Amino acid sequence: MQQLQFKSPYHVYIFICFLSQFFFTLVFTVNLLYHVQTVQLSPMQLVLVGTVLELTVFLFEIPTGVVSDLKSRKLSIIIGYFLIGFGFLIEGVIPVFSAIILSQVFWGIGYTFISGSQQAWIADEIGEKKAAAAILKGARAGNLGQILSIPISILLGFYLINLPIIIGGIAMILLSFFLIFFIKEERFSPMKKQGRVTAIASMKNNFKLIITSAKINGTIRLLLFIALFFGLYSEGFDRLWLPHMLEAPLLFALSNQQLVLFTGGLQLTIMLFSFAVLYFINKFSIHSQMRKIYITLYISAILIFLSIIGFAFSTELTSLLIFYMIIVGVRQIMYPLEDIWLNQIIPDSSARATFFSVKGQVDAIGQISGGPIVGWIGSSFAVRTALIASAVLLAPALYFYKKLLRA
Secondary structure, eight states, X not given: OHHHHTSOHHHHHHHHHHHHHHHHHHHHTTHHHIIIIISOOOHHHHHHHHHHHHHHHHHHHHHHHHHHHHTOHHHHHHHHHHHHHHXXXXXXXXXXXXXXXXXXXXXXXXXXXXXXXXXXXXXXXXXXXXXXXXXXXXXXXXXXXXXXXXXXXXXXXXXXXXXXXXXXHHHHHHHHHHHHHHOOOOSOOOXXXXXXXXXXXXXXXXXXXXXXXXXXXXXXXXXXHHHHHHHHHHHHHHHHHHHHHTTSHHHHTOOHHHHHHHHHHHHHHHHHHHHHHHHHHHHTXXXXXXXXXXXXXXXXXXXXXXXHHHHHHOOSHHHHHHHHHHHHHHHHHHHHHHHHHHHHHOOOGGGHHHHHHHHHHHHHHHHHHHHHHHHHHHHHTOHHHHHHHHHHHHHHHHHHHHHHHHO
């Protein structure tokens, strides 16, 4: 423990990325299958679970970002992982709809404490340029954690489908206690207080700063529009892809244990694909040139749009798998590039976590708005129609990415 405490922030960040993704993957490998098969949620209930999660993120994203900027990045990260673990524990222990809803509230609040805080912490401790390399390497470490975690989740889920969720929740709580001794915070400069400025006043000031920056800076404005439309499409797709895929003839008659093996194997394949592409991005220094980042994100958004349409119209298992792997694999590639992009365009270090939080809040607005619409379409017509609606909601993001390339 004492030896680990003196590791550089660069290595600490990568280690956190590895462990957190390892524990997250324990849960999410079986999470949706648990909701569909064990708790037996309807399509509308599946969407409501996501809506509650995103509403929680929307309500708490900016206040928790201000805690990170005003008090401590370290404290925010520790609280976040504890609440996420507690939420997972409730979800796995009590397989009823109301408990699933309550769990989303806890882990949604926890997510907002972490959202932006880790990126802002590493940027503070080692600088923006080195942070770009750390974020990309952290994403690769996270992918490695996911790859190693999936077989374990499959084995646990094969025995008892909710066991990976319970263990993942306990492990996340233990991680929060471990980080009390593990994270150093030596270069953090909290926001300056004028007299007795409250956290609410700081939140209002930073929100005004962000609005002003968005009006002046076209790049920030376009980024927020893109976050909105990605939120609009993603909630419906993320909740309804499995019910649509389970309609394929080859999957319809499988047992829960067989479905655990299938979904786990699918996630493992996606992780390997993402790991290979992130290695390619790092090797060719795409992360170090802003225009290459723009082009990569634009192409990725086009691939997701086309693949959702292909996924919606597919009935054979092979085509469903190909389109789903493209959608999820490409999204995992986009996340670290977006973090690098945002870190470099935000001029004020003290408000960086709040900027990340606002982006997350805009995404949450999109998911809160788009999820119920897509869920209603799925309940009133068909899941396939709902997935096509998700693609339509994503389409404007392609326009805004194209505007970025022209800038």
